[in-house]
Amino acid sequence: MIEVRGLEKAYGKRVALAGVDLTVEAGEVFALLGPNGAGKTTTVEILEGFRARSRGDVKVLGVDPARGDAAWRARIGIVLQTTGAFEELTVAEVVSHFACFYPRPRPADAVIEAVGLTAQRAVRSSELSGGQKRRLDIALGLVGDPELLFLDEPTTGLDPVARRQTWELVRSLAAGGKTVLLTTHYLDEAEALADRAAVIAAGRVIATGRPRELGGRHDAEAEVRFRRAGALAEPALPELAGAVTEAAGLCTIKTAQPTQTVAVLTAWAASAGVAELPELTVMRPSLEQIYLDMIADHDKAAQS
Ligand SMILES: Nc1ncnc2c1ncn2[C@@H]1O[C@H](COP(=O)(O)OP(=O)(O)OP(=O)(O)O)[C@@H](O)[C@H]1O
Numbered sequence: 001m002i003e004v005r006g007l008e009k010a011y012g013k014r015v016a017l018a019g020v021d022l023t024v025e026a027g028e029v030f031a032l033l034g035p036n037g038a039g040k041t042t043t044v045e046i047l048e049g050f051r052a053r054s055r056g057d058v059k060v061l062g063v064d065p066a067r068g069d070a071a072w073r074a075r076i077g078i079v080l081q082t083t084g085a086f087e088e089l090t091v092a093e094v095v096s097h098f099a100c101f102y103p104r105p106r107p108a109d110a111v112i113e114a115v116g117l118t119a120q121r122a123v124r125s126s127e128l129s130g131g132q133k134r135r136l137d138i139a140l141g142l143v144g145d146p147e148l149l150f151l152d153e154p155t156t157g158l159d160p161v162a163r164r165q166t167w168e169l170v171r172s173l174a175a176g177g178k179t180v181l182l183t184t185h186y187l188d189e190a191e192a193l194a195d196r197a198a199v200i201a202a203g204r205v206i207a208t209g210r211p212r213e214l215g216g217r218h219d220a221e222a223e224v225r226f227r228r229a230g231a232l233a234e235p236a237l238p239e240l241a242g243a244v245t246e247a248a249g250l251c252t253i254k255t256a257q258p259t260q261t262v263a264v265l266t267a268w269a270a271s272a273g274v275a276e277l278p279e280l281t282v283m284r285p286s287l288e289q290i291y292l293d294m295i296a297d298h299d300k301a302a303q304s
């Protein structure tokens, strides 16, 4: 669906992309993550045929986006990071207007309904709230019934309910066999939607993988934690396969074997007559934590 090899882009002397490689398969939801200025929008807009590249090979639906014709454009849907046009037209008018650009558009009302703007269909675009404008942007990306949809920060500025609605929309597109490339700063969004994600930093891909495996997350150590309360305050801890720290009555074990650790602790508690370990939690690092560590490591390496 999308093949990117050695993609470079410079704006004058500023290098925005320093060799990006990406593959997105048909039917995949793929998320691009990365700090402000990392090069996500630049990458996406080159794939959309909106910006010229400096170097590298790019194929989108088998076509070089720099040479994409009307038939190619009709197969892709685009939601830019910043938009704003046709301020004088109503929601229904803008969507119908955009539908005319495509050979097989979806019915305007169905698209308006899908993004939750039915109550605003007769409202002028200039009078929509920020989040409602974003929903209109998404409607315009969908109206051509594209095979491949680009969403650049689709849910920035949306309220939590609207975000979930957008997630449902993306899921239903994926279930219908569409391919989606999205960018986001919300790690929970990447985790909820993406089959695979890539992290871009300073114009390069520094990691690619399934959200639950990114940055070695699947075999990262877990934290087992419980409170040393009541009959568990005094007795010495059993032998545990991990690093133990205690602070303010809270005992934390960092371990690669959380199940075994809990089993040992449970037996230890039972021998002290305690059936439930107080405030027991087992936590794996969140995607956000993995991401933050990855970016911090990258910044450190870049400085040294
Ligand atoms: N039109 C432009 N002219 C000059 N420099 C640009 C232009 N667009 C982007 N840049 C620069 O290219 C780099 C990458 O920007 P880009 O917009 O691709 O980042 P991004 O990852 O989308 O960031 P954000 O998360 O803030 O949207 C930045 O250093 C930015 O300043």
Ligand SMILES: [Mg+2]
Residues within 6 Å of the ligand: 040, 041, 042, 081, 152
């Ligand atoms: Mg951007």
